[in-house]
Amino acid sequence: MDHALLAAYARRFGIFIAFLVLCFAASLWNDNFFSEGNLINVLRQSSINGILAIGMTFVILTKGIDLSVGSVVALAGVVSASFATLSTQMMITDLFGLDIGAGPHWVGIAIAFGLLAGLLAGVINGVLVAYFSVPAFVVTLGMLSAARGATQVFTDGMPVPALSPDYRWIGTGELFGLPSPVIILAVVFLVGWVALTQTRYGRYVYAVGGNEKSAKTSGINTRGIILSVYIISGVLAALGGMLLAARTGSALVQAGQAYELDAIAAVVIGGTSLAGGVGTLFGTLVGALIIGVVNNILQLEGVQAYYQLIIKGGIIVFAVLLDPSRRQGS
Amino acid sequence: MKSLITSVSLAALMAVSSGTAAFAQDDPIRIGAALYGLRAEFMQLWAAGAESHPAVMDGTVELTIFDGNYDALVQQNQFETMITEGYDAIIFVPIDVEAGATAVQMAYDAGIPVIGSNTRINTDYVPQVVEDGMYQYVGSNDVLAGRMEAEAVMADFCDAGGRVVIIEGPIGQSAQIDRREGNEQALAECPNVELLEMQTANWSRAEALTLMENWLTSYQGDIDGVIGQNDEMALGAIEAITQAGLDVGDYSIAGIDGITDALVAVQEGTMVSILQDANAQAQGAVDLALRHVLGEGYEPMSPIWAEGDNWYNYGDEMPWNGGADAEYNVPWTPVTQAIVGELLDARQ
């Protein structure tokens, strides 16, 4: 078979094979690894990072980067959660004299406002990158700081505690025997996969990342595409933030710190090129699962957290090292 | 939502203009509080405590709070600012025991007293400062808290035996080191109790949640108790247990600090929390600072020094002693059903 084609297949499936080998090794190491409960744990623990990483994949495919996702996680978490506490609900009822009662519809309102916060962050990022040509690294570094600050202002630094059980369901519930975060990850992945592989939009994303000039000459609204990927990342970060708040029961100002790094790691392990134009969501999903499995097995075996960080760092570099087509200068 | 600093200075302004200052001063006394960071609930409670000190409320003191953003260098820069601006006293909550001595020395050289609060500095580096009484400390003994919470977890099975896990703070931080020492003291007294795992979750609820989920897999039904070195992590463990479909009632769980969510959990009976009184640490520090500025005859204004039956009157266990002690230990208060309602009301 043709060498380049072989390399393309290796890129696509090599990481998946590495993942299977990792799982096999983990099961030899710990008898409980392959238990149903533990596999569900791994999925659940990977779901938030997976969702963030899917958004990050869109951004990185266009040669960009979104460093603000961790802060947007916190911002959307507190914004959304504040609508899921009784006190805010009462305050709003008083303020507008509009009594819509308590109940699950507040969950809808809470989610809507959380997503809105993510959307807003994404629009600001995207407009600055696409229309004002500020480098993505700079824009999102600014947003990393600004969104964290906004979170602090919004809450006066205090957590938003005691979220309603209805709201908490989105993080702790079950559907078809699977935890709700896993279901949400699956839906996000499926929608993202269809968008990237089956639609014109997806082709445009790859084209803009691969060669923006060419894409522009081919009649593509490149700025619109770039704006859109930051919106996707912002909205998915918001979704992740709400899941985190719902899982832990309260939204914290310090939530989500350094989450952007895990998301970028999943994307890179999954074979997406930071130079843009190359990568798959499937790879990203596997990348997120690899990080999840490594954390899981090391914790099952009682390895101290700091060694886990070293091992994770090693895996990121090793994943890129293994794939010759991703090394520089080749 | 208003920011803390403006609300403090606004209160000071109003008090001064209405002429109700207890100590007639032309200029208010300026005290700076360098806190390692404002992102967690505990330091927010600390700040709220300091700003509600009677001397701040009546305008005698103009209190400025500095957010150190979890960075020792930022804190040092803030010290330089306060020295240049000629603050009368500095209250200092360093990010780490080993990270504050230089800043304290700088203040000492400028003749400004420093009151440590919540986290001490390593005074071995600055013996002269301590000898001259220019560094005093108000805080709570973390070893004791570690011991109290571990004892609470093992109360029911110390003799009969059981299995516990410890969720630690970031390894190497002074609170983690001291609380672990306390945990271990308590464990030593219960030789039948087995310690299954001891790992860090970096004070984080989300990390503790993941950690506990994985331990529940490893040890199935074998865990009897969870010792969280702070409340956040204990709450994470509770979430993991609940979400695994297990009964929290089967586990004995404790944390430290008394954050709001933990108080709710105590009320529900799912955990024990040892309250670290942020308010007392803050107000005690303000009183000590005022004694430096106003002289030896100063009588502390905060109710925490009073002797009384309220849980927050520490006069018996922590006497004022003329404000001359090098160290004041604010007692820990186990959160009981009797006081939890009152505490929760105060947080609203």
Next chain:
Amino acid sequence: MLEKWLLEVDSVSKRFPGVQALSNVQFRLRPGSVHALCGGNGAGKSTFVSILMGFTHRDTGSIKLRGQEVRFSTPRQAMRAGMSVIQQELSSVLDMTVAENIYLGREPRRGPFLDFPTMNANAAAVLGRLNFPIQPTAKLRELSLAERQLVEIAKALSHEADVIIMDEPTSAIGEAEVERLFETIRLLTAEGKGVIYVSHRLSEIFQIADSYTVFRDGGFVETGAIKDIDRRHLIRQILGGDLKDEFVKENTPGATRLLEVSGLTRTGHFQDVSLQVHAGEILGIFGLMGSGRSEFFECLFGIAPADRGEIRVKGERASIGSPSAAMALGMALVTEDRKESGLVLTSSVNDNISIASLKQITRLGFVPRRREAQNVRRMVDYFSIRTPSVRQLVRNLSGGNQQKVVLGRWLLTDPDILLLDEPTRGIDVGSKREMYRFMSNFAREGKAVVMVSSELPEVLGMADRIVVFRDGRMAGTLTRDQATQESVMHLAA
């Protein structure tokens, strides 16, 4: 130096996974001569140059420099030994000065510090020796492409290189600069240096080279003196067969005006351009580098805004604010630089061909795979694009096939007016002819081609009318009958 040969290469072979890139090739370079290395794409010229310079290593064979057997493992060793290469893609650091670029990596020092005065003085000496009017302290970014190339040559000379390899040195510069380059080459050979000249442009080879060697499909074909052969012979050797005519021209211009431009101006780039293109016509635009021809295309296609002027398409006044607006009017633009603005190198042949016409086939945003595959297959067949699969990454194709991919992309949008900017740059003789055939067929269907080219024979051979640009203005229009090499150059320079 009395050796007969400066460089002797015998029986060199090189195998890459899946391909025999070179087999048993030989090559001889005489001191004080220019030796042209000829061959189509995939002939092995690039591999050969890489081996000479130590970028890649040969499997077998021998290379002797001044009679000494050499085996370079790094380009640095090769340069120390007196080999130097000036590459297609210049490797200069744009934000450094001319002197800094020339002495990059071997800067003169005084103690631990760079000795800038010595460096600038040395650079000035080298530039002076070559009669280059370039300041050593100028930043590379401020120089034109051609000037940057001269800096590369100065760099090679400063190495005291005896063998200078020039890989497609004229691909980015205009005719006037080519003349200056040739003067420099003559200066170098007069000093006894040997130049290996790699180029697709046959006319240049006949102008400058003394001898030639042809490679085809990784093998050695023949070598000899340029004075003994003609153009036709060389083409035959490169292609391995006969090429009937170099150009294909079977279209005849009609009367319908497809495109009319009047008074189009983009300040600082071009001014007052007025021209008409008719159905069935191939309009040639000739101009030297920097004459504003590429910028004119960018304005026509909505990439850059015009300041003044009017564009009419099929008689209708058009306002073209973006490429998609131009496409909606039936225009298509094949840009000058395939790699920089044409292809999405990270994507497959399939995705590159279909990208511009997706709007026409998608339903509710979804790409109908079968319809897309049919379209792509049609283009691959129509242009006989050689690729193992349409899933192949386009970066792995040869230059000629890459250019066909770009053409396929635009043909799928079903354009009436095709704008071609340097359509045959960097592609081999065989592919060029296919390109000419395509242009001719396209115009024959009653559509129009506007072609910008700096290769004069090509413009003369293909265009029905020639518009000459000079310094951003139209210097004149010549009909096919009026146009000769001399008349066009007279207007252009």
